[in-house]
Amino acid sequence: MIIDSHCHLDYEPLINNINQILINAKKNNITHLLTIGTSLESSKKVLKIVEKHENIYGAIGIHPNSTTNNLDDLNELIAIKKKSKKIIAFGETGLDYFYKRSKKNDQIHSFEKHIEFAISEKIPVIIHTRDADEDTISIIKKYYEKTKFLIHCFTGSLDFAKNLLDLECLISFSGIITFKKSADLRNVVKYIPLEKMLIETDSPYLSPDPLRGKSNEPANVKIVAENVAFIKGISLEEVANITTKNFKKFFFDEQY
Numbered sequence: 001m002i003i004d005s006h007c008h009l010d011y012e013p014l015i016n017n018i019n020q021i022l023i024n025a026k027k028n029n030i031t032h033l034l035t036i037g038t039s040l041e042s043s044k045k046v047l048k049i050v051e052k053h054e055n056i057y058g059a060i061g062i063h064p065n066s067t068t069n070n071l072d073d074l075n076e077l078i079a080i081k082k083k084s085k086k087i088i089a090f091g092e093t094g095l096d097y098f099y100k101r102s103k104k105n106d107q108i109h110s111f112e113k114h115i116e117f118a119i120s121e122k123i124p125v126i127i128h129t130r131d132a133d134e135d136t137i138s139i140i141k142k143y144y145e146k147t148k149f150l151i152h153c154f155t156g157s158l159d160f161a162k163n164l165l166d167l168e169c170l171i172s173f174s175g176i177i178t179f180k181k182s183a184d185l186r187n188v189v190k191y192i193p194l195e196k197m198l199i200e201t202d203s204p205y206l207s208p209d210p211l212r213g214k215s216n217e218p219a220n221v222k223i224v225a226e227n228v229a230f231i232k233g234i235s236l237e238e239v240a241n242i243t244t245k246n247f248k249k250f251f252f253d254e255q256y
Contacts, residue, residue, distance in 0.1 A: 006126070
């Protein structure tokens with residue numbers, strides 16, 4: 001079994017085809033999905049999706065690129081979390097200094113607010129980070145002994161990855177590892193212990209080769225798993241089993 005640890009089922013075109021999306025996933029041995037909120041409205045949709053579908057979990061949050069215009073929405077996330085045990089994380093939150101769509105101070109405030117929510121509700125945090133290595137590490141360092149952090153869709157350097165591992169973070173890889181230009185990222189995949197890794201699609205974005213240019217979906221997380229197996233020189237079955245165990249341990253404290 002394989003788990004897609006990060007997708008956006010409330011986005012077009014996925015939201016209107018969830019039943020077919022689940023059928024396609026099952027054909028590829030993907031048993032569970034984690035769908036991620038990126039705004040208050042998105043998070044409300046996530047709640048509805050997880051309540052309707054048994055094998056879909058949810059995370060709720062406000063994306064760092066949207067924080068400046070939505071700071072007043074932050075406190076409403078707690079109310080959504082309290083409505084369902086299937087909301088298993090806060091995020092995606094974090095820092096994005098590449099697009100500069102939100103002020104740095106607002107992003108940092110929002111990031112820390114999500115972390116405080118996670119601590120109070122005893123669930124992990126899912127992080128988006130881009131061109132913000134130093135501040136991301138600084139903030140995680142303040143809180144990592146109080147809650148758990150997952151770095152989604154990792155695209156950073158090996159040094160950044162090593163610093164995150166030192167702070168007990170889990171690191172997730174997407175279809176970007178299949179892109180021709182991603183040789184450095186494949187070296188990071190090779191370095192990261194499988195026991196510290198998750199896999200994801202970030203669908204409907206980031207379709208892996210050979211599907212680039214098409215809408216992505218959770219079924220394609222199998223392609224990510226196959227590429228991790230190839231890079232590490234291990235079997236697909238081992239990648240599937242270990243990343244599934246990692247997911248269950250990280251989000252549900254299941255021990256093996």
